Amino acid sequence: MRWEKENNYAFIDSQNLYKGIEAQGWRLDYKKFRIYLREKYGATKAYFFIGFIPKHQKIYETMERYGYDIIFKPVVGNGDSVKGNVDAELVLQAMHEYRNYDKAVIVSGDGDFYCLVSYLHDRNKLARVIVPDKHKYSILLRRSLPRSVGLTFLNDLQKRLGLQTGK
Numbered sequence: 647m648r649w650e651k652e653n654n655y656a657f658i659d660s661q662n663l664y665k666g667i668e669a670q671g672w673r674l675d676y677k678k679f680r681i682y683l684r685e686k687y688g689a690t691k692a693y694f695f696i697g698f699i700p701k702h703q704k705i706y707e708t709m710e711r712y713g714y715d716i717i718f719k720p721v722v723g724n725g726d727s728v729k730g731n732v733d734a735e736l737v738l739q740a741m742h743e744y745r746n747y748d749k750a751v752i753v754s755g756d757g758d759f760y761c762l763v764s765y766l767h768d769r770n771k772l773a774r775v776i777v778p779d780k781h782k783y784s785i786l787l788r789r790s791l792p793r794s795v796g797l798t799f800l801n802d803l804q805k806r807l808g809l810q811t812g813k
Contacts (some may be wrong), residue, residue, distance in 0.1 A: 655747040656683045656692040657740050659754035664756060666778025673809040677712045687751045687773050693739055695732035697721035705755050733758045747771035757784025767795050774798055
């Protein structure tokens, strides 16, 4: 396989991933997704950026068992509506780890990552951008990146990575 000798890292915008999949009406199997990142893109590490909500502790522990490195962001808001924007943390971690990985896999359709994706691409440090929803992602990623930036859309992987329920 193309990536098997590389030491690539994945940087995952969890909210963009979750919301993008949810809007399509299916659920991602995060265990299968971690295996996919490892096997398809050689992701030896998968940083999962998420807002910390104490009542979700068991979910975080499960994600760690699946092989994700969880990076928490404090959240603000009341119990019904919380906000934990992870964009700055993701970019900072990608740059902090820059010398430790061969290439990065960015998982988000958020245009706030345009500068990171462009920077990594220009330095041959970008393996792939994985976009949760090909119908709803940033115009910056859609129109401003060079054609050589590879995009993968999770819409096309629902059968492979979807959570199997009701069997």
